[in-house]
Amino acid sequence: xRRLGRIVGALYLALVYLFIFLPVVTLMLFSFQDGRVPxxxxxxxxxxxxxALFANTRMMAALRNSVVVGVVSAAIATxxxxxxxxxxxxxxxxxxxxxxxxxxxxxxxxxxxIGLGLSIGANELAVGRSLALVVIGHVVINLPLAFLxxxxxxxxxxxxxEKAARDLGASEIKVLxxxxxxxxxxxxxxxxxxxxxxxxxxxxxxxxxxxxxxxxPVEIWSSLRTGLDPETNAVGTLVFVLSIGLLALTYLxxxxxxxxxx
Amino acid sequence: xxxxxxxxxxxxxxxxxxxxxxxxDLEIEAGSYLVVxxxxxxxxTTLLSIxxxxxxxxxxxxxxxxxxxxxxxxxxRPTTTVFQDYALFPHMNVARNVGxxxxxxxxxxxERRHRVEEVLTLVGLExxxxxxxxxxxxxQRQRVALARALVVEPPVLxxxxxxxxxxxKLRRQMQDELTRIQRTxxxxxxxxxxxxxxxxxxxxxVVVLSHGRIEDHGPPERVYLRPASLFSAGFMxxxxxxxxxxxxxxxxxxxxxxxxxxxxxxxxxxxxxxxxVSIRPEHIRVDGAGAVRLGEGVLRERHFAGTYQRCHxxxxxxxxxxxxxxxxxxxxxxxVQLSVDPADVILLQRS
Numbered sequence: 074x075r076r077l078g079r080i081v082g083a084l085y086l087a088l089v090y091l092f093i094f095l096p097v098v099t100l101m102l103f104s105f106q107d108g109r110v111p112x113x114x115x116x117x118x119x120x121x122x123x124x125a126l127f128a129n130t131r132m133m134a135a136l137r138n139s140v141v142v143g144v145v146s147a148a149i150a151t152x153x154x155x156x157x158x159x160x161x162x163x164x165x166x167x168x169x170x171x172x173x174x175x176x177x178x179x180x181x182x183x184x185x186x187i188g189l190g191l192s193i194g195a196n197e198l199a200v201g202r203s204l205a206l207v208v209i210g211h212v213v214i215n216l217p218l219a220f221l222x223x224x225x226x227x228x229x230x231x232x233x234x235e236k237a238a239r240d241l242g243a244s245e246i247k248v249l250x251x252x253x254x255x256x257x258x259x260x261x262x263x264x265x266x267x268x269x270x271x272x273x274x275x276x277x278x279x280x281x282x283x284x285x286x287x288x289x290p291v292e293i294w295s296s297l298r299t300g301l302d303p304e305t306n307a308v309g310t311l312v313f314v315l316s317i318g319l320l321a322l323t324y325l326x327x328x329x330x331x332x333x334x335x
Numbered sequence: 336x337x338x339x340x341x342x343x344x345x346x347x348x349x350x351x352x353x354x355x356x357x358x359x360d361l362e363i364e365a366g367s368y369l370v371v372x373x374x375x376x377x378x379x380t381t382l383l384s385i386x387x388x389x390x391x392x393x394x395x396x397x398x399x400x401x402x403x404x405x406x407x408x409x410x411x412r413p414t415t416t417v418f419q420d421y422a423l424f425p426h427m428n429v430a431r432n433v434g435x436x437x438x439x440x441x442x443x444x445x446e447r448r449h450r451v452e453e454v455l456t457l458v459g460l461e462x463x464x465x466x467x468x469x470x471x472x473x474x475q476r477q478r479v480a481l482a483r484a485l486v487v488e489p490p491v492l493x494x495x496x497x498x499x500x501x502x503x504k505l506r507r508q509m510q511d512e513l514t515r516i517q518r519t520x521x522x523x524x525x526x527x528x529x530x531x532x533x534x535x536x537x538x539x540x541v542v543v544l545s546h547g548r549i550e551d552h553g554p555p556e557r558v559y560l561r562p563a564s565l566f567s568a569g570f571m572x573x574x575x576x577x578x579x580x581x582x583x584x585x586x587x588x589x590x591x592x593x594x595x596x597x598x599x600x601x602x603x604x605x606x607x608x609x610x611x612v613s614i615r616p617e618h619i620r621v622d623g624a625g626a627v628r629l630g631e632g633v634l635r636e637r638h639f640a641g642t643y644q645r646c647h648x649x650x651x652x653x654x655x656x657x658x659x660x661x662x663x664x665x666x667x668x669x670x671v672q673l674s675v676d677p678a679d680v681i682l683l684q685r686s
Contacts, residue, residue, distance in 0.1 A: 230420060236389060237422035240409045241436035241487065255426045 079101035092159055098311060104306035122303040135292035142204055142288055146211035147219075147268035147302040153212070154219025154264055159253070162227040163235075173224075175197060177217045187213055195282070202284045210278035215268035222267065226260035268325035270316055338366035338523030339400040339413055339490030341386070348381050348397035348547075355381040356392070357547040363491075363540075365400075366525045368517050370534040370555075372571065373544035379527045380495065382544070386525060387493050388412045399491060410439075415489040419496045421480040423468045428684025430464030436487035454486040457516060475503045481513075485520060494526040498533060510536045531571050535559060542568045551633050559615075568613040572624055575614045575655050578685070581607040589682065590647070594653055595629040595673070600680045611683040617643065617658040618679035621665070631675050637665055648673065 107119035157176055161169050179187070186298055191210050195202065231253075238252045239245075254261070276290040283291060293308055341363035356378045363369050375380040384390035386397060388409035396405040399413050409445040415436065424432050430451050437447045455461055458478040471479065477497060484492055497513075498506045514537055517524045528534055534541050535555040541556065543551040543566070550557050551567035562568035565576060579598070581592035584607060589600045593612055604610075619629070632648035632655065639645075643658040644665060650673065657673070659665060 175492075230422075232416055233420060233422040234424060236409070237416070237418055237483075238435065239425070240387060240389075240412075240414075240416050241483070242439035243412045243435075244410065247439065252424060256424070258426075 100306050101310045101313070103303055104310045106303045122307040125304050126307045126311070128303070130291055132289075132296070132304075135198060135287055135289045136308075136311075138204055138286055142207050142211060142279075143269045143272040146208045146215060146272045147265045149208070149212045150215035150219040150268045151223075151261055153216055155223050155247070155257070156220075157216075158224040158227055158319065159218050163232065176220050179213055180217045184277040185213065188278040191278070192281045193268050202282050204283060204288070205285050206282040207279050207288060209267075210282055211272040211275060214216060214275070214278070214298075215271055218266055218271070219264040222264040222277040223257065226257055231256060259327040262323060262330070263327050266319055270319060273312070273316060291317045336519050337490070340365040341523060341525070342398040342492060343382075343386075344396050344398065346392050347387065348378070348383070348385065348390065349393045354620070355546050356385075358395070359547070359549055361542060361552070362526065362551065363523060366521045366523055367539040368514070368526065368537055369542065370538035371525065371527045371542045371544055372529065372531060372534040374529055374545075374570065377544040379529075379544050379545035381547075383416070383493050383495050383525065383527045386491070387414050387416045389416075413490040414493055415484040415487060416482050416495060417484045417497045418495040418647065419499055421476045422480055423476055425468055428464065429460070429466045429468065429469070429471070432468065433464070433482045433486055435483060449622070450486055451482075454482045457485070457519065458482045459512070463608075469639050470621065473501055474509065476513075477501060479501055481516070485516070485522070488520075489522065491523045491525060494524065496528055497526070498528070498530075506530075507536075513537060534571070541571070543570060545570070561579060561681060562613070562652060562683070564607040565611055565613070565685075568681060573616050573656055575616065575619065575631050576683075577612045577614070577653065579610050579612045581610055588677075591682065594651060598627055598629075598675075598680055599677050600682050601677050602682065604682065609685045613681040613683055614675055614679065616645075616656040617656045618675055619655060620674050620676075621646070621648075621657060621659050622663070623672045623674055625676050627675050627677055627680075629673040629675055631670055634665060634667055634669050634671055637667055 102115060104122055105120070106122070107116040121275055136288040142238075156174075160166070161173055166172060187210055192202070192205055200206070220306075228288045233270065234252055234256055235248050238248045243251065276294065278296065279291050287295075289308070289312060293305060293312075298307055341361075343359055343361040343363075345352070346356055346359040346361075359378075359382065359387045370635055371379045371382060377465045381412075387391050388404070388407060391642060392405065396403050398404070402413075404412055424435065425588055427435070430448075433454060434451045437450060442450070451464060452461065455463060458481050460475065460478050460482065463475070468476070468479070477500075480497070494513075498509050501509060502605075510533060513524075513526075538555045540553060541551070541555045541558045542549055542566075545566045551563040553570070555561075555571075558567060559571050562571060568574045568576065577595060578592045579591040579593040581589055582597070583606060584604060586603060587601060589602060589604045591598050591600060591610060598612060600612075600651060619625075621634075632650040634646055635649050635654070636647040637644055639661070640658075641661065644663065645659050646657045646659055646665065647654045648657050648671060655673070665671070
């Protein structure tokens with residue numbers, strides 16, 4: 074009876090994983106398809122679609138745009154999130170709860186609303202749609218997360234480290250540079266990586282706010298409209314591998330830095 | 336380096352309606368070891384925070400060597416602090432932790448290295464400068480924290496329950512070290528704790544704090560043997576407190592009527608009336624050798640405690656705590672004769 078239970082359990086687990094990963098695995102597999110259509114049967118490995126992808130100047134430009142938008146918006150979100158968390162945690166303003174609430178609210182707002190709002194706002198101000206607007210949109214969605222991640226690291230122990238530094242004669246700027254930032258580094262890196270990954274994947278806001286220069290998800294979407302081909306699979310695989318790679322890297326770095334904690 | 340004299344005048348701190356410190360006056364002699372003893376919530380940590388510049392008092396001032404430092408920020412104070420959780424910088428090795436204060440004071444690198452090694456030797460960690468904080472034991476971290484605070488040669492060193500996280504044996508060992516270090520550096524130490532044994536072992540002077548007020552202040556022997564208040568008697572060691580009534584006053588003795596009979600106390604009091612009689616458990620004798628008999632009691636419980644036997648003796652309604660000599664043969668449920676020497680009896684006002 075117990076053995077049966079275990080078998081059923083294992084089977085269920087296998088099905089769940091299959092459900093989650095089958096699409097990704099299929100996509101990756103058919104990016105190596107030797108033929109014109111990304112459907113079974115698999116005709117054997119070939120790198121021709123990766124070759125085509127790297128020769129596709131529109132796709133490559135979109136990839137570059139995505140990296141730039143991701144890095145810039147993640148950097149801004151992390152910086153602002155850190156400043157906000159520092160202010161709320163250290164200066165304990167009278168309305169700290171309200172401030173925290175308002176900062177976090179955008180998490181619950183749909184990307185469509187944020188994108189539309191920015192788009193209408195830009196129109197009113199006669200600002201053209203551009204990647205800069207996408208950066209702004211991504212800062213809006215990433216700031217709450219960056220804020221929460223950094224805030225969670227600013228506990229009492231962290232505060233006492235800063236107190237100790239002040240006690241030993243450090244000025245506020247030295248406390249920040251020599252103590253706060255280095256000891257918060259794991260949190261800051263995690264906030265940055267999380268923000269970058271979200272921006273890297275984000276489609277709705279990017280679609281609404283770009284026109285000629287687009288990000289990778291938007292470019293993939295427009296190429297899909299002309300029909301499926303293995304090149305889309307190749308770019309999808311690339312996006313996936315990059316995201317996973319970044320997450321794994323962040324995890325390793327954060328774990329390594331955190332181990333130093335006392 | 337030499338310690339500084341500290342004078343605290345009318346210091347108060349309120350948090351809304353809550354009073355953490357109520358009009359505290361205190362003199363701390365230069366180069367002395369003061370221990371502030373009190374339960375949690377007594378205001379002892381608040382007092383230390385104000386001395387260190389981490390909290391602003393709602394009233395009163397702090398004067399160090401004649402200079403009013405009440406509103407001087409921590410970085411410019413003549414004080415440094417050893418924090419309860421040590422607050423060592425996890426991203427720096429031992430030498431950089433210890434040298435931090437010197438670096439902030441722009442002490443040249445070569446001199447810094449020299450002074451760091453010197454103070455590491457003082458705390459018994461010579462040659463450990465290159466070690467990572469994460470590889471240190473609790474006791475070693477404690478020493479690094481001490482070295483880091485001492486290296487800048489502060490006139491006053493503040494210690495916030497510095498031994499609280501150590502196990503008992505290490506704690507006793509560090510107590511001896513703290514005394515030695517304090518004597519060597521001649522710095523004024525202000526040490527906050529709730530451990531009365533620690534207080535007695537370390538202090539030149541003890542301050543007993545309760546509800547933001549000083550209950551007692553003096554040398555540990557005096558505070559232990561002649562506590563100034565009921566709270567002080569109860570907090571500084573164990574005590575048997577018995578209600579009594581002064582029935583006879585003479586020039587050199589006072590007679591108090593209690594549930595244990597009439598007890599003569601060899602001091603004069605100003606007025607008759609209700610008092611509390613406090614007797615330390617080690618002063619109640621079960622061998623009948625005390626000059627004043629306290630009657631018969633039944634030994635209810637006996638626990639061997641190494642250097643003594645911890646006994647509970649029932650006398651009528653009273654339950655007395657008695658420390659009997661370790662070698663004495665005692666049996667539970669037997670009857671014992673209790674006595675005390677009048678000089679060991681403490682009279683306290685009943686409010």
